[in-house]
Amino acid sequence: MAEFLQHILNAIVLGGTYALLGIGLTLIFGIMKVVNFTHGELYSFGAYMIFMFSAMLGLNFFLAIILSMVLGVLLGGIIEFALLRPLRGANIDTTMLVMIGAWIVMQNLEQLSWGGVAKSINHPFPLDPLVIGEVSVSWIRVFVFFFAVILIIGSYYLINNTKLGKSMRATFQDRDIAALMGVNINRVYTATFALGSGLAATAGALLGPVFVVTPTMGDMAALKAFAIVILGGLGSIAGATIGGFILALAEEMGAGYISSGYRDAMGFILIILVLIFRPTGLFALKERYG
């Protein structure tokens, strides 16, 4: 029983960050129709930024997280402005190739500037875990979970209750009509990409101190984010949130009770099932074509 509860607790804690990764990607995917291969690199960018601010420059840990978040938003904005805006009318293959290129360049730049040796970041939380009955969880993970939940609620609010959110949703439903109605599409795109990238960078900044920071840490994160987006349906924040928790639960239970060798396969088995039985994702939003 203790083992089962521990698996559930682990899954909830892990699911929060998966959701954060998934939301960023699903917004970009859904609204811009861009397959964003740089998502994982924004994740490792966030992790390296908190390493720089907190471990190297000795700034306050929480301030370092905020700074990493802001820089992630900025970097996302720059990528959109420099790479995606000139390709606005281009077909999806062209954009995909450019994004793959950007991914490789970014990963190698990280390798060049930080080296291949893994970096470790100290955090101000106690090392002894929080013990609840028979299960335990580290304090930093509790913090990461609640920080993620706040960001998820924030994103939800932004999309549903603000003017920018309304323009985003309008653009998602039909780009051309939205443009005709006076929505500034370029601004929506830049904002979407910056927001999505900022969320990925924040996930990196939150998880960097939990794990270790390496230039290739983003690969697996990006793969999981894609899995979550397919699971939850394009453009759906609620879908990505639930998708993140489902993926974490599938991995934990799969590793705990079937085989840890297939831990990372569990998520992809789920995707295959979803694609067979509900190809639009579990919680897909309605989208208008034509």
Place this chain on the structure above:
Amino acid sequence: MNRFKSIALVLAGTVVASVSFIATANETIKIGVSQPLTGAVAASGNYVTQGAQIAESFINDAGGVLGKKIELVIEDNKSNPKEAVATAEKLIIRDKVSVMMGAWSSTYTLAVMPKLMEYGVPMVVETSSSGKITTSGNPWIFRISPTSQMEAKSFGTKVDQFKIKKADFIVVNNDWGRGASEAFQEVLKAKGISVGTVETMDAKATDLSAQLAKIKSSGGDTLFVTSGVEQITLVLKQMKEQRLNHQVITTGGSSSPDQLISQAGAAAEGSNHLLFFAPWFPESAPNPSVATKFVNEWNKRGHNFAGLTEGFRGHDGIMTIAAGIKAAGKNDSKAIQQALWDVKVKGVNGNIEFIKQGPAGKESAQNVPNVYVVTIKDGKIALP
């Protein structure tokens, strides 16, 4: 006119470059090196390469081999078996190396091995420990690192001091990890020690909480960990989070205890590590002068001290290759393959010489290296 001028300049430059290329090609003996310089296990690959470069300058300072200087041609296999094959092919076909060293992970080495057969080029294996490498009948393999079986057997002579009753395993899910878990289980069972759960983890996995939660419920007292230093750091940190109080023993020699102390901090306290070189005590190595000279040069170059437990492999590998070329008397793959069988090299790990392993008629060469155990105690490395 300007354009013609620049074309002429480019042409002239190309001619000069190719002439000087031919000139250097005549003066040096090239040795191919395939290591993971980027990707999941980049840290280790870079350390091995730094060690190899130290051996290169030691050899060249002493006059080179066969009157020529040696030159390492270093290729990045990107922590990826497919890329490892590409590097081997590039080194053999384009750089025309007669002998090479590589490829760190057992998985990359196993991927490269068919190419050695195809082109008839010997390779000194400096790190990989999967038994399959020397038992699959590839006569071009010369391994200086211990197999997991050798490591486990050597550990077997020291096992009593750890007072193990029931052991669990968490290993990286590749040829190295699975091979190590089998070899150590065999030795433990022979000693009457029971084995609990055996968990695997993807080489890139960072969250190991599921595996550790399962291990916690097995009731064992000792956890054997086989992976690179990055993942060992994660195992130690997350063990603490889940209050898993097993005694830890890492195998494979890639644990870099200094890096663990700085990155896992208190979580590394009390852990034990099997190593093939203990750079804190070079004077107690089998060849103290070789080990001390290497450690001094490493420090002089400002390399990370934590990398010495990997870096020595590159040094010993290149020293072995140089001895092979010297004994062959010419830079020829077949002659070097023959000569390597009889070399005796004083390496940092100890004396390197090869015994036969694998099916008769196409044996691979295997060295019998030394194995050390160190413990992290009060944030410092100690002999247990």
